[in-house]
């Protein structure tokens with residue numbers, strides 16, 4: 038063993054044993070915020086589309102979440118959830134509050150200026166107006182399945198006019214599993 042090899046061996050010996058390194062399969066911020074939007078969507082009573090939204094400030098703090106649902110006080114049992122009805126008064130569309138609107142109104146901060154909104158579906162024109170008026174500066178969406186509809190085209194026209202950045206989130210993982218037994222398997226037993 039030459040001098041350099043001896044020095045290297047000694048430095049290895051002096052290192053503490055059993056040092057753990059950080060886990061590498063944690064979710065990143067964007068995954069966390071989009072997943073939070075999707076978790077909020079699980080609260081929706083809409084039988085056909087469950088949409089969630091999550092508003093995040095510049096410090097990566099969540100300042101509001103929301104999902105599509107009936108206005109407070111308008112019973113989920115009494116108001117309609119249908120889509121194709123003879124009278125528009127009998128379908129959900131005239132009543133339901135969109136996820137984006139709820140996330141913004143549910144804010145737990147003074148305002149949502151310069152925030153980013155994560156949302157499952159590209160915002161409609163009505164939500165686009167609320168997003169603009171609230172001072173949100175960025176929209177991250179997962180699906181743009183209504184891209185051809187006038188509502189979506191109008192939203193993009195408004196976002197472009199005011200310089201709101203919007204981009205599609207491409208998930209790294211199709212699924213993020215929440216397993217309550219992760220922290221303690223025993224806590225699951227009766």
Ligand SMILES: Nc1ccn([C@H]2C[C@H](O)[C@@H](COP(=O)(O)O)O2)c(=O)n1
Pocket residue numbers: 083085086087088104105106120129133134135136137156158159160161164
């Ligand atoms: N960006 C969006 C788009 C739609 N929603 C809500 C509004 C309705 O509850 C539902 C759409 O119903 P569908 O026509 O797919 O049966 O999603 C929203 O909250 N945010």
Ligand SMILES: [Zn+2]
Pocket residue numbers: 135136137160161162163164165
């Ligand atoms: Zn909307």
